[in-house]
Amino acid sequence: MRDLLSVDDLDRAEIEDLLDLGDDFVEVLGRDVPKVPALRGKTIGLMFYEPSTRTRLSFDRAAKALSADVLTFTPGGSSVSKGESLKDTALTLQAMGPHLMVVRHKATGAPWRIRDWTGLPVVNAGDGAHQHPTQALLDLLTLRRHFGQVDGLRVAIVGDIRHSRVARSLAGSLQTMGASVTVVAPSTLLPIDTQSWGVASAAGIDEILGEVDVVYLLRIQTERGGGDVFPSVAEYVSRFGLTRDRADRLPDGAVVMHPGPMNRGVEIDPQVADGPRALVTHQVSNGIAVRMAVLFRLLTSEVPE
Amino acid sequence: MHRTLRSRLGGPMPQVMTSDDLDRAIRRIGHEIVERHHGTDGIVLVGIHSRGVPLAEQIASDIESFEKVRVPVGELDIGLYRDDLASRPTTRLGRTLIPVDLSGETVVLVDDVLYTGRTIRAALDAVLDLGRPRRIELAVICDRGHRELPIRPDYVGKNLPTSEHQKVKVRIKGIDAEAGVWIDEGPPADA
Numbered sequence: 348m349r350d351l352l353s354v355d356d357l358d359r360a361e362i363e364d365l366l367d368l369g370d371d372f373v374e375v376l377g378r379d380v381p382k383v384p385a386l387r388g389k390t391i392g393l394m395f396y397e398p399s400t401r402t403r404l405s406f407d408r409a410a411k412a413l414s415a416d417v418l419t420f421t422p423g424g425s426s427v428s429k430g431e432s433l434k435d436t437a438l439t440l441q442a443m444g445p446h447l448m449v450v451r452h453k454a455t456g457a458p459w460r461i462r463d464w465t466g467l468p469v470v471n472a473g474d475g476a477h478q479h480p481t482q483a484l485l486d487l488l489t490l491r492r493h494f495g496q497v498d499g500l501r502v503a504i505v506g507d508i509r510h511s512r513v514a515r516s517l518a519g520s521l522q523t524m525g526a527s528v529t530v531v532a533p534s535t536l537l538p539i540d541t542q543s544w545g546v547a548s549a550a551g552i553d554e555i556l557g558e559v560d561v562v563y564l565l566r567i568q569t570e571r572g573g574g575d576v577f578p579s580v581a582e583y584v585s586r587f588g589l590t591r592d593r594a595d596r597l598p599d600g601a602v603v604m605h606p607g608p609m610n611r612g613v614e615i616d617p618q619v620a621d622g623p624r625a626l627v628t629h630q631v632s633n634g635i636a637v638r639m640a641v642l643f644r645l646l647t648s649e650v651p652e
Numbered sequence: 653m654h655r656t657l658r659s660r661l662g663g664p665m666p667q668v669m670t671s672d673d674l675d676r677a678i679r680r681i682g683h684e685i686v687e688r689h690h691g692t693d694g695i696v697l698v699g700i701h702s703r704g705v706p707l708a709e710q711i712a713s714d715i716e717s718f719e720k721v722r723v724p725v726g727e728l729d730i731g732l733y734r735d736d737l738a739s740r741p742t743t744r745l746g747r748t749l750i751p752v753d754l755s756g757e758t759v760v761l762v763d764d765v766l767y768t769g770r771t772i773r774a775a776l777d778a779v780l781d782l783g784r785p786r787r788i789e790l791a792v793i794c795d796r797g798h799r800e801l802p803i804r805p806d807y808v809g810k811n812l813p814t815s816e817h818q819k820v821k822v823r824i825k826g827i828d829a830e831a832g833v834w835i836d837e838g839p840p841a842d843a
Binding site: 368371374375378379380382383384385386413646 | 731732733737738745747748777781782783
């Protein structure tokens, strides 16, 4: 493994390997001194062209827990506002000597371009509505730690599927791991290529409540136009929101996940978000561990020529 | 009974300790640990993955048989502390599990072979990140020399002078089919 750009690049054995390592790093993060010297002397560039709190902080924490140094670039107050191109910014950051780049950008494919321009290993931290592989890996780690395995789980992904890189990455990798996936969304929030995903679909959340192990909720991405395609928030909640009443109808043992940021009262009821079924905080803490696993693998493995 | 394994080159590999020799050496190390500390108070055995872990267990069982006290046994993986991570890719990390708070305790690190000392250097860093023991000691089955760091063992099963092209193979109960210690001659010096 040289880069992590898309979950489609990972086969089941490679995903299992990263999750195994993720388990090891969960243990490391629980120690009195949650820091190991494994990547001492390595520098990791974080290029975040889109606003991000949890993902950027999570990569930052992961790098530092492995004793790597971090170079952070965000466009606010940078030369981007003076007209610098993506390529020139990437080459400038590269000249400062990072061993790996973590890239988030609103344009699909930007991490691939940056890899080609710089020749550095690149981790895709989200490109447009396309891919977000470390989010998928942290969700798989959270599910595997909770249920013991991912194989055979029934997962419903509910919400703005169309604009969601999380849904794309998660649906693909869940199937690689042997889980079955149903997407639940208004037809206007389903991508036109859902057929090729190999997943089932449902037109309302009530259809799937009785027979799922995992309800994975997504935010409506107003910044990508997701708010313009249904009549009102109230109507969205009435057919797709996970209300308290609906949460009560889930099978025993079923869990609720959300990649954040949450819009409480829209896709998820505030009390459900804080309730016993919610794995949201586990997702955040497992995210650090799985990103440690990715950085560790990419920076300590020999590159097969 | 001495048995002969096949070496890397296909030739016979001389055995230097039998399974019984190994058991006696491990039992003696258990006695020495208890003798030096006038008992078992505050002693924690920590095995280094992979073969140090069952060795530490065996020392603990021996101590229990003659002292009637079970000393705590931990296990330590030093994969994240190695100084050659960049050149030697890692596989799965082993488990690190220390069942007690190490603060103020006497940690006895247990490993099969002491060679350059780099593994022990990594283990010292790893233990010190896990707590602040009162002291750290080292027990090894074989000390084969060729140290690259100022590290020495406190308890030794057998001193085994070797040349650098040789390999020392310690096989133990619980991991390997047959227990004992062998020297693999490796390629001749002029090869």
